[in-house]
Amino acid sequence: MRLLFFLWLNIISQSLMAAAVLSVEEIAAGVYVHIGPHLLPDTKNHGSIANIGFIVGDRCVAVIDTGGNPEQGLALKKAIAHVTEKPICYVINTHVHPDHIYGNKAFKQAGVQFVGHAKLKASIAARGVYYLEKAEEQLAIQLSAEDLVMPDIAVAIDTPLHLDLGGRTLLLTAHQTAHTETDLSVFDAKTNTLWLSDLLFLEHIPVIDGSLSGWLAELTALENQHYQFVVPGHGPIRSDWPNAMQAQKRYLLAVRDGIKAVLKQGKFMEDAMASVAYEEKPDWKLFEQFHRKNISTAFAELEWE
Numbered sequence: 001m002r003l004l005f006f007l008w009l010n011i012i013s014q015s016l017m018a019a020a021v022l023s024v025e026e027i028a029a030g031v032y033v034h035i036g037p038h039l040l041p042d043t044k045n046h047g048s049i050a051n052i053g054f055i056v057g058d059r060c061v062a063v064i065d066t067g068g069n070p071e072q073g074l075a076l077k078k079a080i081a082h083v084t085e086k087p088i089c090y091v092i093n094t095h096v097h098p099d100h101i102y103g104n105k106a107f108k109q110a111g112v113q114f115v116g117h118a119k120l121k122a123s124i125a126a127r128g129v130y131y132l133e134k135a136e137e138q139l140a141i142q143l144s145a146e147d148l149v150m151p152d153i154a155v156a157i158d159t160p161l162h163l164d165l166g167g168r169t170l171l172l173t174a175h176q177t178a179h180t181e182t183d184l185s186v187f188d189a190k191t192n193t194l195w196l197s198d199l200l201f202l203e204h205i206p207v208i209d210g211s212l213s214g215w216l217a218e219l220t221a222l223e224n225q226h227y228q229f230v231v232p233g234h235g236p237i238r239s240d241w242p243n244a245m246q247a248q249k250r251y252l253l254a255v256r257d258g259i260k261a262v263l264k265q266g267k268f269m270e271d272a273m274a275s276v277a278y279e280e281k282p283d284w285k286l287f288e289q290f291h292r293k294n295i296s297t298a299f300a301e302l303e304w305e
């Protein structure tokens with residue numbers, strides 16, 4: 001009986017270990033993505049809502065974002081180990097938001113360099129106390145300052161960085177303030193894949209935490225390019241660029257033009273929050289949760305313009 005009990009425990013233990021391996025999809029040769037659900041970060045999903053993943057070279061692996069909590073970071077690390085025995089050499093954080101960086105600590109070890117936008121370190125420092133205070137309350141996870149890993153390598157705006165993974169070079173671009181002030185994109189020339197992260201939202205309503213005008217400018221600069229695959233920060237992988245960005249562009253333009261019309265009439269933010277771009281509601285998940293915040297953020301920006 002005791003032997004059966006221990007065998008049962010071993011089966012349960014192995015099952016739990018298997019469950020801790022994050023599900024990933026190989027969307028192109030050596031490019032693996034985990035697709036996050038369209039949910040608000042909360043105490044049930046613990047912030048595991050974003051698209052994250054990794055790219056495998058001949059020499060080593062680059063991780064692109066690490067997830068919304070330390071456990072998801074560990075699950076991603078296990079997924080990498082299931083795919084390849086090659087070491088991890090870089091962790092690329094595409095911006096400052098918690099659902100993309102809270103898994104960082106799982107990868108902090110000798111030989112791994114963290115890479116981010118030139119403004120990422122200052123942004124983490126500025127938001128760090130708030131992030132630590134709210135992690136347990138909002139996500140039911142406990143974090144310490146060690147979980148907020150600072151970048152070792154900073155990518156300057158207008159100075160792209162090349163990362164050699166062996167037989168595969170990634171091009172990292174630090175963007176002007178758009179979704180946030182810390183947006184970084186990753187281009188894999190080998191598969192013509194652009195990892196835009198939260199510069200692109202699909203299905204999930206775009207969230208403005210930087211500059212509406214800046215975001216539109218970045219999209220305009222990217223619109224004339226061609227990519228085989230595009231990885232958004234939230235939503236499915238797309239292979240129809242630039243059509244993939246048109247819904248987001250339409251929403252952002254509706255917000256901009258609507259707010260400008262309200263300002264021209266001499267009205268106030270409350271008027272804009274009650275009226276602007278509601279025709280877009282049927283096309284976006286989490287519209288009620290983020291739209292009014294988008295209007296208030298964009299209104300403050302456009303009012304000064």
